[in-house]
Amino acid sequence: MTKRLLRLVPLAVLLLVAAVTSAWASHAPDRLVLEDAFCPPSLARPLGCGEAGVDLTSLLGHAVLRGALLAVTVALVGFAIGTPLGAASAMARGRLERAVERACDLVQAFPTFLLAFAVLSAVRAPGRMHLGFVFALTAWAPFARLALAQTRVLRDAAFVEAAYALGLGRTAVLFRHVVPNLLGVVAVQLGGTAAAVVVSEAALSFLGFGPRDGVSLGSVMDQGVASMLRAPHVLVAGSLSVFFTSAAMLVAGRAAARE
């Protein structure tokens, strides 16, 4: 049990550090000090500065917090939609079950960024909400697939039969007896989905589809790539932030895993 809770530590530490650095009001990410542009790391500015003298410590702190919030929200939405959908379709069996399974196949294999291009072409300047919406369009699929597979095992179990025999309706059996029993398996996917959203958000804002204020891991990467020759510290700080945020999410997801 404690070992499983320990897996939440990296994420907690990351969020704490991000919260502390972003609370550093004197170096807010919208405060530009032009003469400090691309200054290397120093005591006053632990990660140095980026484009136009923005403080990287504070910018990355904000970017990690907002990216993590988006990722957790999308993962929870996917979880809330996918789990009942998968479980219900497996309980219904037959056509519906096969249709949901095939839909999961298609959605999971399909490139998310193409869907993003298609949907985001309607807005001039996509914000984090738009990105979250696009990710939520596909986030339910892995949850539904896991719930479906797990329900196939559970639906013939004696306690489900007993629940029917006691006169419970389909919905009651589904939510009171089946769903609680598959939560453990499905919850592990929360970490995987959250990590994928962190990376996708960074990738889309790296491509220029991010929030306009530039407070995003991908925008930092973009600055870093553009200034690779004169200020490599921007690139290194951005890359490490993307890596640690996504890894912390993956590890935290394993906290739900049964050993």
Next chain:
Amino acid sequence: MILRASRAVLVRVAEAAAVLLVLASLVFFAMRLLPGDPAALVLGDQSDEIERAALRAKLGLDQPLWLQYAHFLRGLATLDLGESLRRPGVAAMGRVRDALGPTSELAGLAVLFGAVLGVGAALLASGPWLGERRRHVDRVLVAVAATPLLAFAPVVTYALAVRVHVVPLPGDPDAGFAGLAFASALLAVPLAAQVGRVGRAALADVGRAQFLSVARAKGATNLRVWVLHALPPSAGPIVTVVATQLGALLGGAVVLERLFERAGLGSLMLEAYASRDLPVLEGAVVASGGLFVITQGIAALVHAAMDPRVRG
């Protein structure tokens, strides 16, 4: 038998067509149904009403929606979506066709590198060559699979191109094949890790089979046993994982095209998006979707050709 096989192929083709149609309709309706005047998006807020009306007429935006949709579908079927808005006189589909080449090179080479590296790693992790140390191969595979392309590709590029000068700098017009090979190798790394993990699991399954003992008893070398006897029956999961990773690969290709300032479908889509070049954007999104659906179909065929149990 043949009847059932051809029915399966038909179902696949119909499904692929349906996916493409949904994607194309999404791009189409996203631009037209959501609030905001596309002509204003293209021309900017300062444009006057006469110019906007002219553009709306040129794009057919003044016609009823069902007629526009019919025109759009006919355009897709005949591969003619009209002229590019950004470069008048150039067919939108022509620009998409020009961009398909570089992206296919990049993605194709990446699949090749990824498959070879991944299968190599899987063989090293399963075969007897490394002894106890083969566990480390496993750990490396897990770590690499968990590292996003975006987190390592720019840093590796910085290290190899700026610090030690073994690969061309991003955006170097004379990069030629070295540039292509380096970009594909980066793109291949996550794919190789996935292939390695799945391949290792598949080989572990096959590794206990009796026919391998028979091959060993006949005096076959380790290399022969693992490559000739164990690998072909493990091809199914490997090809399947390549197929499921194709979506991620296309996404990665867009990121790498941007990183290396290479021409391709990704750069074309970004440019068309930024300049609101609707016909080009629609064409490019549908073409990428098509590329994806077709390569997935090819993966299914390769699987059938390699694994004797699927062929029958």
